[in-house]
Amino acid sequence: MRADAQKNRDTLLASARALFFEQEQEASLRDVARRAGVGMGTLYRHFPTREALLETLLRAEFDALALSAETLNDAARPDLGLVQWLEEIIDFTYRHRGIIAPMMGAIEDEYSALHESCVALRAAGARLLSRAQQAGSARADMTGEELFDLIAALAWLREQPAHAPRAERVFQIVTDVILTGRE
Structure with a gap:
């Protein structure tokens, strides 16, 4: 160039x-x-397209989040690795307010410029969840898609001024529901 x-x-x-x-x-x-x-x-x-611009802006950060998930996949405590990654991705969505809708839409639209990155990110989270499930520390009936939906819901909640003060508490409640036998 x-x-x-x-x-x-x-x-x-x-x-x-x-x-x-x-x-x-x-x-x-x-x-x-x-x-x-x-x-x-x-x-x-x-x-x-607008999506091509967003994809270029976000690709490095999506890749970093996916890499973090892969690194946390080796954590001694899979449940703590999953929670740490959830905190990271929700913080990312908060720093990029408004990104949730394009991310969730891109997962469903295989022609979206963001599709591949979003699917890879969801898959990385699903692997963390699966490892926690195999260790018996996460509900066995939850899927990676459902985990990503919860991330979107928690991120949306954090963006709402009236609900933001409760976001951390709701995060704790949700992680208590996802994880089993928390100490």
């Missing part, structure tokens, strides 16, 4: 990251291009 094209791409990503943080995922692509100081054509050459 030419140096000027790479600079435009990097500037677009930095602008999008800042705008999405300020305005959640509601920032317009026009605002991203304007902040980056480039035209819409330049933006669309690098990122043909």
